[in-house]
Amino acid sequence: MEIPSARPGEALPTNNPEPPAQSFPDNDPAPGRIEVESLYKSYETESGFREVIKDLSLSVTEGQVTAIMGPSGCGKSTLINLLAGYEKPNGGKISIDQKPVTGAGPDRLVVFQETALFPWLTTFENVAYGPKIRRELKGEKLDSVIMSLLRTVGLEDFRDKYPSQLSGGMQRRAELVRALVNRPKVMLLDEPFRGLDAMTRSLMRDYYLDLFERHKGTQVFVTSELDEGLLIADRLAIVTNRPGRIKKILDVALPRPRDESLRGSPEYLSLKAEALELLHEEALKSFKAGAVNSADFVGAYAAMG
Ligand SMILES: Nc1ncnc2c1ncn2[C@@H]1O[C@H](COP(=O)(O)OP(=O)(O)OP(=O)(O)O)[C@@H](O)[C@H]1O
Numbered sequence: 458m459e460i461p462s463a464r465p466g467e468a469l470p471t472n473n474p475e476p477p478a479q480s481f482p483d484n485d486p487a488p489g490r491i492e493v494e495s496l497y498k499s500y501e502t503e504s505g506f507r508e509v510i511k512d513l514s515l516s517v518t519e520g521q522v523t524a525i526m527g528p529s530g531c532g533k534s535t536l537i538n539l540l541a542g543y544e545k546p547n548g549g550k551i552s553i554d555q556k557p558v559t560g561a562g563p564d565r566l567v568v569f570q571e572t573a574l575f576p577w578l579t580t581f582e583n584v585a586y587g588p589k590i591r592r593e594l595k596g597e598k599l600d601s602v603i604m605s606l607l608r609t610v611g612l613e614d615f616r617d618k619y620p621s622q623l624s625g626g627m628q629r630r631a632e633l634v635r636a637l638v639n640r641p642k643v644m645l646l647d648e649p650f651r652g653l654d655a656m657t658r659s660l661m662r663d664y665y666l667d668l669f670e671r672h673k674g675t676q677v678f679v680t681s682e683l684d685e686g687l688l689i690a691d692r693l694a695i696v697t698n699r700p701g702r703i704k705k706i707l708d709v710a711l712p713r714p715r716d717e718s719l720r721g722s723p724e725y726l727s728l729k730a731e732a733l734e735l736l737h738e739e740a741l742k743s744f745k746a747g748a749v750n751s752a753d754f755v756g757a758y759a760a761m762g
């Protein structure tokens with residue numbers, strides 16, 4: 458899908474004259490390394506036994522964005538739930554900095570596509586909720602860290618608005634800031650921009666890139682948009698049709714900071730062609746098995762000629 462280059466009337470972070478607050482670096486997350494070894498997950502369903510993830514191994518490098526892509530139903534959300542500790546595997550191991558994951562923990566934060574902002578709190582109060590509960594930051598320091606983050610995503614003028622007064626894209630930006638302010642070792646994002654229109658989605662990607670490039674941290678980012686994946690990721694992990702395992706990892710060695718202009722470079726186009734071929738093979742299998750969403754990759758591949 459072609460992403461329009463015109464911007465709505467919102468200032469992009471790169472146009473922002475104010476530098477980030479000096480106090481922020483102390484608050485940057487200490488990145489964690491994730492090791493996944495021979496992961497196995499199955500479900501007993503009404504229609505029978507279903508293997509969702511089988512023999513999935515993956516190393517997620519600390520301080521990098523690893524994008525996860527694969528056909529619909531291949532187990533991407535299941536993998537995120539397992540990494541978050543919301544679900545338990547039936548086999549294999551997951552560890553973060555060599556510590557086995559046995560359940561949910563404050564070292565991991567998940568950003569879903571549905572908003573999880575508290576409707577009765579303002580943008581600022583929503584973001585401040587975690588640090589206040591843990592009594593980590595307070596007063597001016599808390600204010601400065603939060604305002605610096607809100608400024609990065611163009612929400613400083615919306616600090617006192619409630620979620621219902623924010624657009625869908627603004628809510629997702631507040632969500633990203635709320636996750637980041639908690640300094641998780643690992644941020645897990647399951648299609649956080651799904652459902653947004655193309656223009657808002659490309660803006661979100663730019664805000665996300667700006668946040669990541671300023672503050673780093675280990676990120677596992679599930680996406681169904683190949684251009685989004687290639688622009689944000691350091692590594693692109695392609696998952697097979699269900700039962701999901703890693704089919705291939707592509708190193709996305711494109712220079713940072715990144716923007717839309719990279720999309721025309723020979724390196725980008727060659728990576729895109731390679732990824733699309735791999736995704737297409739898996740999408741065809743999933744399409745034949747009846748997964749409608751996979752038609753996107755099949756169509757995109759056909760359009761490349
Ligand atoms: N709790 C559950 N009980 C039974 N089956 C489940 C459960 N959770 C997921 N599944 C099945 O596991 C498979 C993978 O689901 P999952 O949501 O992880 O896929 P996905 O790759 O995230 O798909 P999408 O791209 O559509 O979001 C699907 O066939 C789904 O029906």
Ligand SMILES: [Mg+2]
Pocket residue numbers: 533534535
């Ligand atoms: Mg999913």
